[in-house]
């Protein structure tokens with residue numbers, strides 16, 4: 057079964073046909089580097105890490121470009137708050153991002169273009185758009201320091217605006233609360249070049265001093281690094297509209313050819329329970345999560361659901377992932393597997409794994425094959441099957457640590473801890489049944505002192521860490 061990928065543009069799965077046989081160009085919208093990366097970012101970049109690893113396994117080379125937005129409103133605001141230059145802020149958080157991504161075992165991009173290094177290319181693109189009647193300079197409302205207005209893209213002039221979302225301009229407008237801006241001919245028109253405001257970074261252009269809009273950055277960097285048309289453009293679910301719709305309008309409007317053949321979007325990561333959402337907001341940083349969990353546990357947690365489905369972020373689901381990963385490592389430890397075992401693609405679990413991955417990267421089904429393999433290993437004690445398990449895990453950069461070391465680190469504290477908690481909960485339940493409320497309260501308080509919060513519900517008592 058050849059690889060098929062779900063294309064947001066066609067809303068269907070289709071076979072991958074690289075422009076250059078044996079090699080794929082992949083552009084993924086990267087970070088705006090004003091803060092630490094959170095687990096939502098980890099989810100996005102993990103999805104495209106998995107995609108690349110499977111393409112490599114199929115013998116397809118990947119040129120991976122992940123851009124850096126180092127100029128925008130948030131960068132300007134944060135740098136001013138911190139009393140540092142925008143460049144220093146960017147450098148600092150790019151460094152943290154690289155550390156976090158390395159801890160998650162993510163592949164390093166072939167190119168990591170920074171927006172501020174591509175301003176001339178952005179200006180060329182805007183020029184072309186204006187020549188083609190797709191861009192106009194606003195004459196009122198947005199005039200900056202130099203008295204010249206923003207340059208906007210005229211969405212009504214681009215026939216295919218909305219094709220990625222599958223909506224017309226009017227439908228898109230109805231679905232969004234679009235602010236009325238007198239400088240725009242249509243409320244959905246978006247800015248290509250923002251006229252300079254005092255004390256903001258600015259570059260000269262024939263529309264006056266200013267700085268680029270967000271989408272033009274990606275259009276310019278993608279074409280510059282991968283060509284006018286490339287194979288796969290990826291991003292988070294919230295980028296379909298307006299960001300990617302705008303990239304398409306700009307690039308295709310200027311160049312007259314498709315920007316990307318396949319558009320891939322991963323699902324969202326949502327904070328799964330209210331308590332967690334309250335304490336963490338929507339932003340559990342990767343570094344905080346790494347203080348608590350091994351990078352491979354987080355990796356496994358993020359790869360278990362299909363990349364297009366939504367992930368609920370709860371500690372109990374990460375715990376589940378940890379315990380499941382321990383099961384696989386236990387099968388490896390007890391049977392012994394070589395460090396770099398050869399993989400037999402004719403073996404039935406490997407075939408299931410491969411068929412699942414070729415079906416739009418169906419990792420839940422692929423990983424299920426690993427668990428069946430582990431069950432068989434536990435029964436047969438076969439070192440060959442253990443080798444097969446490790447080799448298949450290795451495709452997704454899993455199961456490559458020394459099993460004994462991994463299990464010692466990942467199991468002991470947590471599991472004895474968990475067992476102790478469950479034990480105390482049952483002690484408390486018995487006390488309550490016996491109407492010994494004093495004892496029940498004492499147990500609750502003892503757990504609370506250890507940071508464990510109990511919740512009594514219809515289905516019994518559950519617990520979570522505070």
Ligand SMILES: [Zn+2]
Pocket residue numbers: 084085086271274299303
């Ligand atoms: Zn982008």
